[in-house]
Structure formats: C-alpha cells, structure tokens
Amino acid sequence: MVSLLGPAEIRELAARLGVAPTKKLGQNFVHDPNTVRRIVAAADLRPDDVVVEVGPGLGSLTLGLLPAARHVHAVEIDPVLAGALASTVAAHGGPPGAITVHHADALRIAARDLDPAPTALVANLPYNVAVPVVLQLLANLPTLRHGLVMVQKEVADRLVAGPGSKVYGIPSVKLAWYASARTAGRVPPSVFWPVPNVDSGLVAFTRREPPRADVPRERVFAVVDAAFAQRRKTLRAALAGWAGVRTGPRRPSRRLASTPAPVVRP
Structure with missing residues (x-):
C-alpha cells in the first residue's frame, strides 16, 4: 500500500x-x-x-x-x-x-x-x-x-x-x-x-475533435492571438495587422466634400 x-x-x-x-x-x-x-x-x-x-x-x-x-x-x-x-x-x-x-x-x-x-x-x-x-x-x-x-x-x-x-x-x-x-x-x-x-x-x-478539422490549428491560433492582443480595439482594428490591412479614419470623397448640398424647393 x-x-x-x-x-x-x-x-x-x-x-x-x-x-x-x-x-x-x-x-x-x-x-x-x-x-x-x-x-x-x-x-x-x-x-x-x-x-x-x-x-x-x-x-x-x-x-x-x-x-x-x-x-x-x-x-x-x-x-x-x-x-x-x-x-x-x-x-x-x-x-x-x-x-x-x-x-x-x-x-x-x-x-x-x-x-x-x-x-x-x-x-x-x-x-x-x-x-x-x-x-x-x-x-x-x-x-x-x-x-x-x-x-x-x-x-x-x-x-x-x-x-x-x-x-x-x-x-x-x-x-x-x-x-x-x-x-x-x-x-x-x-x-x-x-x-x-x-x-x-x-x-x-x-x-x-477540433471544431474545424479542415483548418490548420496554427492559422486559427494566429487569428486568436491577433484578436485578443488589444482588447480595447474593435475586432476589425485588432485583426488589421494580421490581415495586412491598414486602418484609420476614412477620408471624405473630394467630390462629395466640394459639392454643395442640393436645394429642395417646395
């Protein structure tokens, strides 16, 4: 014993x-x-x-x-x-x-x-x-x-x-x-x-069994790491670096910015 x-x-x-x-x-x-x-x-x-x-x-x-x-x-x-x-x-x-x-x-x-x-x-x-x-x-x-x-x-x-x-x-x-x-x-x-x-x-x-047997674990874990790396960011912003996408404030279209608003007449 x-x-x-x-x-x-x-x-x-x-x-x-x-x-x-x-x-x-x-x-x-x-x-x-x-x-x-x-x-x-x-x-x-x-x-x-x-x-x-x-x-x-x-x-x-x-x-x-x-x-x-x-x-x-x-x-x-x-x-x-x-x-x-x-x-x-x-x-x-x-x-x-x-x-x-x-x-x-x-x-x-x-x-x-x-x-x-x-x-x-x-x-x-x-x-x-x-x-x-x-x-x-x-x-x-x-x-x-x-x-x-x-x-x-x-x-x-x-x-x-x-x-x-x-x-x-x-x-x-x-x-x-x-x-x-x-x-x-x-x-x-x-x-x-x-x-x-x-x-x-x-x-x-x-x-x-893994949730997706057809997707490599390494790829999934890379997304997970990126998604939770900066918890205060939106998911889109957090994954931007992983996806190779630049993010930032959208610049207004020059055409829209220079075009006066239409006048609505009664």
Missing part, C-alpha cells in the same frame, strides 16, 4: 535534499493527504490510464496517482527533485516499475519521449507556466484523452470561461480547440508549503 506524505514528512524530505521552494520555478508543494486524494478522485482515472505529471516536486501527488493508474510519467525540471523522486516512491510503497522520472522541461516533451504513451494529464502546475504547459502537451501528445490540473484560481477561471465572460480570452479559446473543460473545485492556500497568497482551482478537461 502506498503511503502519502504529510506536512512533517514534506519538510523533513525538503531539508534532507537541501531544497528551498523557489518562486522562479513556481514551487508550492501540497502537504495535505486529503487534498491529494481529492485531486486523484476528481481526475477520474481508469486502471489502464498512463498519467503524465508535470512538476511532481517532492512526490505528494505522485504517490496518490500510482495506485490509480497503470503508469506515471513524472516530468521534473529541477535536477535534485528529479533525482530523488524514485527513491521517495520506493520508500513509500510505490509498485516497482510503475513510474518513469524524466528530468526535462515539460514544454519540450514530445510523444517519442514517453513510453508507454500517456492518456491523462494530472498535475499541480507552477503558476507561471500553467497555460503554456497545458496547451503544449495537448499539441505534442495526441494520445492524451483527459486530464485534471491544479492552477491559480484566476488561471482556472480563464481556462474554463465561455464567450461573453469578462475573463474570456486566449487561454479559453485555445483550450476549447482541443477539449471541453470545466471547473472541478477550489483548493485553499493552507494545503501548500510554502503558503501562496492566492487560491488554486481544479480544471478538468476531456479531449474532443
């Missing part, structure tokens, strides 16, 4: 490894076992799922994922954390061969790097790279069927926003191209070490 990490174990492990969480890497480690169980349950994993976890850190969520999936690919950019994760898993009852640790940047992971092929993304994502990581993995890993990510609450709201919402924007549109997404709950700051100054949110998604 896999045992989960509690607050004292998290701090002891970090001290032993000489790890001090950094804002640069967006490191906030979950230290509450009940929160880990809640995330794993919300991920709705099947026994044959192969999970890719980005930023496993000290292994809190990793240990919770192992009994729920066939295999876990843990992608960690910090060399010290990546080097220690397998030992942590073994020490807490993780099944042999159930995890592959990748010391890598998740934004550079390709399908060929992950064997067996991942079917689910479950991760506590660093706040500063959450949106790029989700979109990049959906683009690079076509076998991903579904996922659940924990991100800053503000980011979660943007990812699941629909047309007409005040926070509807580039992340909303691009995620909707790949998948249907929904809010799966709120996570308080108190379950993290160190304690962040914002709430977190869970976002669940299920991959679907």
Whole structure:
C-alpha cells in the first residue's frame, strides 16, 4: 500500500535534499493527504490510464496517482527533485516499475519521449507556466484523452470561461480547440508549503475533435492571438495587422466634400 506524505514528512524530505521552494520555478508543494486524494478522485482515472505529471516536486501527488493508474510519467525540471523522486516512491510503497522520472522541461516533451504513451494529464502546475504547459502537451501528445490540473484560481477561471465572460480570452479559446473543460473545485492556500497568497482551482478537461478539422490549428491560433492582443480595439482594428490591412479614419470623397448640398424647393 502506498503511503502519502504529510506536512512533517514534506519538510523533513525538503531539508534532507537541501531544497528551498523557489518562486522562479513556481514551487508550492501540497502537504495535505486529503487534498491529494481529492485531486486523484476528481481526475477520474481508469486502471489502464498512463498519467503524465508535470512538476511532481517532492512526490505528494505522485504517490496518490500510482495506485490509480497503470503508469506515471513524472516530468521534473529541477535536477535534485528529479533525482530523488524514485527513491521517495520506493520508500513509500510505490509498485516497482510503475513510474518513469524524466528530468526535462515539460514544454519540450514530445510523444517519442514517453513510453508507454500517456492518456491523462494530472498535475499541480507552477503558476507561471500553467497555460503554456497545458496547451503544449495537448499539441505534442495526441494520445492524451483527459486530464485534471491544479492552477491559480484566476488561471482556472480563464481556462474554463465561455464567450461573453469578462475573463474570456486566449487561454479559453485555445483550450476549447482541443477539449471541453470545466471547473472541478477550489483548493485553499493552507494545503501548500510554502503558503501562496492566492487560491488554486481544479480544471478538468476531456479531449474532443477540433471544431474545424479542415483548418490548420496554427492559422486559427494566429487569428486568436491577433484578436485578443488589444482588447480595447474593435475586432476589425485588432485583426488589421494580421490581415495586412491598414486602418484609420476614412477620408471624405473630394467630390462629395466640394459639392454643395442640393436645394429642395417646395
């Protein structure tokens, strides 16, 4: 049976490894076992799922994922954390061969790097790279069927926003191209070490076919980027640069400007 990490174990492990969480890497480690169980349950994993976890850190969520999936690919950019994760898993009852640790940047992971092929993304994502990581993995890993990510609450709201919402924007549109997404709950700051100054949110998604299979994604995303680049502009003005069209006040016709208004006689 896999045992989960509690607050004292998290701090002891970090001290032993000489790890001090950094804002640069967006490191906030979950230290509450009940929160880990809640995330794993919300991920709705099947026994044959192969999970890719980005930023496993000290292994809190990793240990919770192992009994729920066939295999876990843990992608960690910090060399010290990546080097220690397998030992942590073994020490807490993780099944042999159930995890592959990748010391890598998740934004550079390709399908060929992950064997067996991942079917689910479950991760506590660093706040500063959450949106790029989700979109990049959906683009690079076509076998991903579904996922659940924990991100800053503000980011979660943007990812699941629909047309007409005040926070509807580039992340909303691009995620909707790949998948249907929904809010799966709120996570308080108190379950993290160190304690962040914002709430977190869970976002669940299920991959679907793109809205227009006959239109290249890159072309659609270029329009999306242009459309939302300057939100205060009209759509026509925002897309002018992308379309190569000059905009500006229309100059009146010389003929109309010089022609006196007709006199209407009774």
